[in-house]
Amino acid sequence: MKKIIIAVVTSLLAFLLCSCEKTDSYEIKNRYIVQGIGIDKAQDGGLTVSFQLINTDAASVSSAQDSPEKPTKCYSVYASSVSQAVSLLSNDLGKRLLLNQNRILIFGRSFAQDGIGRVLDEFLRNTESRFTVLCAVSDKTASEIIFAQLGKNIVPAVQCEKMLSAGDAYTVETELYQAVNCIYDGRRDFALPLLSLSRNEEAEKINCTGTVLFYGDRAVGTVSRSTSFGINLLLKKQSSGIIDVKVENSTVSYEIVITKPEIICVNTEGKPTFELRLKARLKITEISTEKGAADNVPSLEALSAAAEDALKSSIEKSVTECIIKVSGDTLGLADIYNKTAKSKARIDNKYLKSFDTKITVKISIVNSGDFSANLYGGRKYEQF
Amino acid sequence: MKNKISPVQAYSLLFISRIVSTLTFVPPDLDAVGSDYVAAALIAPPLVLAASIMWLHLMSDGRTLIIRKVFFRNPKAEKSVRFIAVLYLLLVFTRNLSGLCVFAMSVLFEKVNAVVLLTVTAAAVIFVALSGIEAIARLGFFGSVATLLSLAFIVFSLTGRFDANNLQPLFLNGASKPVLLSLTVLSGTIEPFLLFLMRREVNDKIKKGFVWWWAAVFSVQILLTLCLYLGLGNVALRMFFPYHAMAELSRLSIARRMDSLLSTVWVLASFIKCALCLHLADNELKKISLGSSRVLTSVFTAVAFLISLLALNNIGVYRFVNNPNINAALNLPVILIVPIILNAVVKINLKREK
Numbered sequence: 131m132k133k134i135i136i137a138v139v140t141s142l143l144a145f146l147l148c149s150c151e152k153t154d155s156y157e158i159k160n161r162y163i164v165q166g167i168g169i170d171k172a173q174d175g176g177l178t179v180s181f182q183l184i185n186t187d188a189a190s191v192s193s194a195q196d197s198p199e200k201p202t203k204c205y206s207v208y209a210s211s212v213s214q215a216v217s218l219l220s221n222d223l224g225k226r227l228l229l230n231q232n233r234i235l236i237f238g239r240s241f242a243q244d245g246i247g248r249v250l251d252e253f254l255r256n257t258e259s260r261f262t263v264l265c266a267v268s269d270k271t272a273s274e275i276i277f278a279q280l281g282k283n284i285v286p287a288v289q290c291e292k293m294l295s296a297g298d299a300y301t302v303e304t305e306l307y308q309a310v311n312c313i314y315d316g317r318r319d320f321a322l323p324l325l326s327l328s329r330n331e332e333a334e335k336i337n338c339t340g341t342v343l344f345y346g347d348r349a350v351g352t353v354s355r356s357t358s359f360g361i362n363l364l365l366k367k368q369s370s371g372i373i374d375v376k377v378e379n380s381t382v383s384y385e386i387v388i389t390k391p392e393i394i395c396v397n398t399e400g401k402p403t404f405e406l407r408l409k410a411r412l413k414i415t416e417i418s419t420e421k422g423a424a425d426n427v428p429s430l431e432a433l434s435a436a437a438e439d440a441l442k443s444s445i446e447k448s449v450t451e452c453i454i455k456v457s458g459d460t461l462g463l464a465d466i467y468n469k470t471a472k473s474k475a476r477i478d479n480k481y482l483k484s485f486d487t488k489i490t491v492k493i494s495i496v497n498s499g500d501f502s503a504n505l506y507g508g509r510k511y512e513q514f
Numbered sequence: 515m516k517n518k519i520s521p522v523q524a525y526s527l528l529f530i531s532r533i534v535s536t537l538t539f540v541p542p543d544l545d546a547v548g549s550d551y552v553a554a555a556l557i558a559p560p561l562v563l564a565a566s567i568m569w570l571h572l573m574s575d576g577r578t579l580i581i582r583k584v585f586f587r588n589p590k591a592e593k594s595v596r597f598i599a600v601l602y603l604l605l606v607f608t609r610n611l612s613g614l615c616v617f618a619m620s621v622l623f624e625k626v627n628a629v630v631l632l633t634v635t636a637a638a639v640i641f642v643a644l645s646g647i648e649a650i651a652r653l654g655f656f657g658s659v660a661t662l663l664s665l666a667f668i669v670f671s672l673t674g675r676f677d678a679n680n681l682q683p684l685f686l687n688g689a690s691k692p693v694l695l696s697l698t699v700l701s702g703t704i705e706p707f708l709l710f711l712m713r714r715e716v717n718d719k720i721k722k723g724f725v726w727w728w729a730a731v732f733s734v735q736i737l738l739t740l741c742l743y744l745g746l747g748n749v750a751l752r753m754f755f756p757y758h759a760m761a762e763l764s765r766l767s768i769a770r771r772m773d774s775l776l777s778t779v780w781v782l783a784s785f786i787k788c789a790l791c792l793h794l795a796d797n798e799l800k801k802i803s804l805g806s807s808r809v810l811t812s813v814f815t816a817v818a819f820l821i822s823l824l825a826l827n828n829i830g831v832y833r834f835v836n837n838p839n840i841n842a843a844l845n846l847p848v849i850l851i852v853p854i855i856l857n858a859v860v861k862i863n864l865k866r867e868k
Contacts, residue, residue, distance in 0.1 A: 139641065142634045254752065257621050261749075262763060307763070311680070311747040318679070366677075462679055469683055 161228045162186060165202065166287030168272025169249055170238035172208055177241075177249065179215035180206045180276040181227070182287050201285050204277045212252040229258045233291040235265045235306060236272040236325065239342075239349065247347035250310055261307040264294045267342040267349060269326035281333040290336055294323060299371025299386065300355040301338045302362055313347045318462035320344050321361055324352055343458035350458050353451045360448025363408060363441065364391050364461050372415065377428045377436040383416040384437055387496055393461065395470040402467050403486040406445055412437055413497040430495065438491045445489050453485075518717035523651035525727040526658040527712075527790055528705040532731045533661055534783045535702040536738060537776075538613045541751040542698055542838040546691045548743035548750065549682040554695035555739040556684075559732040561696060562703045566728065568853035569706035570721050572860070573713050580863045581856055596798045599711070602848065603798070604814050606704065607791040609835055611636065612822040614784040616832055621758055622777055628826045636819045639785065640812060643792035647715045650789050657779075657786045662734075664779045669737065671766035672745050680747035699735075701842040704849060711794045 166182035183203045205223075209215035220226050235253070237246050253259045268275045278286045294303055302321045312320040324340040341358040343351045353361075359373070371386050390409040397403040417427055428436070452460050459465075463485070541551075572578065586592035615632055642650060685692060705727075713720055742750050742760050750756040761776035795814060799807040825832035834840070 135641065139634060139638050142630075254749070260762070261759070307746065307749050308677075311749045314752065315748050317682075465679070472683065472686070 159186065160225050162203070162223060162225050163228045164232045165285055166234045166236065166276050166290065167212070167232055168236040168238070168268070168276040169212070169241055169246075170271045170273055171241040171244060176208055176210050177212070177215065178206055178208055178273065179212055180204065180273040181215075181219060182276045182285075183227070184231075184285070186225075201283055202287075206273050206277075212249050213256070229256065230260055232260060232263050233287045234294070235263050236275045236290075237265070237267050237322075237349075238272040239267055239269060241272070242267045242322075242342060242344075242349035245347040246309075246344075246349075247313055250306070250313070250347075253306055254310065261310070262305045264291055265304055265306055265309055266290070266294060266323045266325050266338075269324055269339065274327050275325055275336060278327055278334045278336055280335065286336065290325070293336065293338060297370040298338070299362060299373055300358045302341045302358050302365070309344075312344070316346070317465040317468075319346070319458045319460050321358075321458075321460045322349075323358075343452060343460055345458045351455065353448075356444065357448050357451045360444040360446075361452065361460055363389055363410075363445060364393065364406065364448065366391055373437075373440060375436050375440040377417075377432055380417050380419040380428055382414060382418075382428070382433060382436065384412040384495075385415045387411040387413050393463065393466050395463075395467045397486075401484055401486060402463075403488065404463055404466070405488045405490065406449070407490045407492075408441060408445065409492045409494075410437075410441060411494050411496045414495060430498065433498075434493050434495055437495070438493045441493070442489050442491045445491070446487075449487055449489075517646065517648070518715055519647055519651040521716055521718050521720055521723045523655050524709065524712055524716045524720065525723045527651060527654035527786065528709060528727055529658045529731055530654050530661060530783045531708065531787045531790060532703060532705050533665075533734065534610065534780075534787045536735050537757045537780055537783070538610075538617070539702075539756065540754060540836065540838075541756065542695070546695060546751070547682060547687065548680060548748050549684050549686055550691040550695055551751075552681070552736075552739050552743060553684045553689075553692035554699055555732075555736045557692055557696035558699035558703075559728070559736075561700045562732070563728055565700060565703075565849050565853070566706035566724065568850075568857050569710045570724060572853060572856055573710060573720060577860050580860050584859055584863060593802045596802050600795045600798045600802075600814070602844070603791045603795040604818060605844065607788055607795070607814075608818040608821045609841075610784055610788045610791065611639070611818050612825040612832055612835055614781065614788070615822050615826055617755060617758075617777075617780065617784075619826060621755060621773075628823060632819055632822055632826070635785070635788075636815050639788045639792060640815050642785075642789040643796060644808060644811065647712070647793060650786065650793055654786050654790070657782050661779045661783055664775050665734065665738065667766075668761050668764050668772050668776060669741050671769065671772060672741055672760065672764035675763055675765075676741075676744040677747065678744065680743050680745075697846075698838050698842060700849065701838075701845040704845055705731075706853075707848050708790070708794065711797070715797075 163184040163186065164181055165184055168180035168182075170178040170180070172178040181204065183205070185199055185201055185203045187199065205219055207215040207219050207222075209218055216227050216229070253263065254261050266275075275286070275290065280286050280289055294301060297303075301323050304320055304322050309320045309322070312318050321341045321343050323338050324342050326337055326339045328335050328337055338355070340352050340354050341361060342349045343353060362371075366389070373384050373386065375382050375384065388411045392405075392407040394405045394407070395402055396405055414433065419427070449461065452458055453463065572581070582592075585595070611632075615628065615635065618631060619626060619628060642653065709720065709724075738757065738760075742756055745760055745763050746753075746756070750759065753759040758773055758776060758780075761773040764772040766772075792811060792815065796807050796811045799810045821831070821835060825835055
């Protein structure tokens with residue numbers, strides 16, 4: 131009897147924990163898998179929410195037709211909140227939206243300027259949504275990115291996610307919870323990549339053209355891709371990527387192996403002084419000279435000094451543009467100041483504008499490559 | 515079947531019990547910041563040790579005899595005290611059962627039928643609880659090892675997502691919030707009392723492993739609290755189940771759904787804690803000998819089932835059952851006041867005898 135009870139209870143638990151039950155909405159054929167969501171400002175304070183969905187009908191229908199269906203379906207819905215938009219679209223399509231496969235969340239530029247805070251709750255409160263989704267701002271409207279026609283069999287959201295998370299030196303990768311942390315915390319500001327759409331005859335292409343800086347939940351300014359590089363370096367978001375530097379008559383490409391930034395506030399009385407220190411390990415991947423790499427290769431010291439100068443100027447440019455021009459505290463200098471000064475109140479960004487900086491960059495080149503490395507000051511082939 | 519367990523098994527059960535309280539922690543104070551919780555996690559262990567020593571002190575046979583002599587001259591008084599202990603264990607059991615089901619239905623399977631889930635879970639808990647302490651202890655030891663390994667894996671896979679900027683200096687907003695929060699940690703540590711109730715079912719010197727248990731539990735708790743804020747920052751304080759959110763964040767290579775791993779451990783650990791509470795309540799009911807203890811245990815499970823069902827259908831009920839202030843008001847007397855009084859009584863009687 132005991133064994134029968136155990137068998138019954140175990141079987142019931144097995145069914146329950148696998149979520150096997152009579153609910154049609156769980157069938158994949160009755161759901162649309164959301165790949166990307168775009169949010170734009172609409173009239174009367176409403177939202178235009180655009181969805182990019184995996185076309186789950188394509189697999190069954192395409193074989194019966196001459197031309198296969200597109201891999202995605204895109205829709206825009208006018209609603210007062212994101213959850214209402216999800217509900218309205220589900221009703222219109224007759225299928226529930228599956229949100230936990232969402233890859234990107236795009237905000238239209240004018241919506242971002244008005245403040246993105248009002249729509250973030252849905253992505254945290256709804257357990258089906260993922261709070262680790264990648265965020266970006268569209269140069270024009272979010273629907274433009276969501277509806278992009280990148281070519282046959284390309285899912286724009288997948289492409290976009292790959293681009294944003296590729297570890298490119300010039301793209302500030304930010305996940306939703308990181309932005310939310312900055313907004314609710316109020317200790318620092320955040321930045322999101324700026325996406326724009328370019329068109330040629332055959333297809334469209336999504337590009338990352340810069341970075342949008344936020345103050346609180348509002349977009350307050352845009353900086354170029356080269357400035358984004360400095361932000362990445364200082365926010366420890368830089369894991370890899372290639373930078374090109376002009377050294378003597380050559381253009382040298384360095385691959386970033388590892389970076390270790392540190393920001394310290396050394397003077398908390400009167401004018402704050404920040405020491406921005408960066409240690410980086412680089413690998414030389416290409417030296418292009420007029421006559422090829424074998425000729426007149428710069429010395430290792432020159433390569434190292436050039437990389438140091440390049441990184442230093444990138445950091446200087448980022449600090450100047452973020453703080454002085456845009457008044458955003460993306461680098462969290464106010465927080466560092468407050469932690470050092472043990473001050474509870476957040477200092478105003480205007481106050482930060484009058485700070486001094488001291489930038490120190492230390493480079494070590496870990497690998498010069500196999501071809502014509504000038505390790506001893508002369509040309510390599512002369513040693514033989 | 516043997517009726518006694520080893521101290522290692524006993525402390526494994528208590529480890530699981532305490533870790534469940536940590537994992538099911540819901541931030542009680544939205545005004546507090548992450549560093550307040552980290553500070554509280556650091557302040558609490560000495561408080562817990564001090565409170566636990568008082569229960570450990572009462573575990574020698576001589577002292578329990580004095581307590582029985584002083585308080586239980588009248589058999590009715592003994593029965594009443596045991597009945598209060600049963601009600602308290604029932605409350606702990608209800609909190610866990612409702613927590614387990616709310617977690618399962620809000621995070622794992624939103625559409626599962628609440629009645630079926632609760633019925634099957636409660637039936638399984640009753641079955642394990644009535645199978646005896648050895649069955650629970652074996653499950654507890656396995657559960658502890660699984661929990662430790664899973665948490666270690668989750669923390670390891672989370673290291674790449676740590677952001678030191680999330681941390682703020684300790685006591686930045688003063689010491690009052692961390693001290694108050696450390697009291698909630700203290701009030702969540704009822705394990706010394708559970709150990710006191712289990713003492714006759716452990717076959718060796720029970721006090722021997724206590725410090726190791728204390729060190730292990732609070733090392734894990736401090737580490738988890740730190741990882742939570744290093745990973746999520748203050749967003750963690752706005753989550754219903756912050757540790758589940760932390761697990762969602764962790765990823766290692768192709769392993770991307772650590773929240774599933776944590777959910778498995780969570781369900782197992784909660785289940786073991788429920789079974790332990792019900793077993794101890796059943797033990798006390800046997801001593802009261804009010805008819806069949808099995809029938810009474812089943813009745814108490816039915817009460818917990820109904821409260822949990824209400825909690826699943828109304829979040830207000832869940833909030834009431836798991837309210838940190840109510841919990842503190844009920845737990846702190848058990849953890850602090852009762853052992854202080856009992857120790858004082860024992861001391862006075864020992865002096866008189868001398």
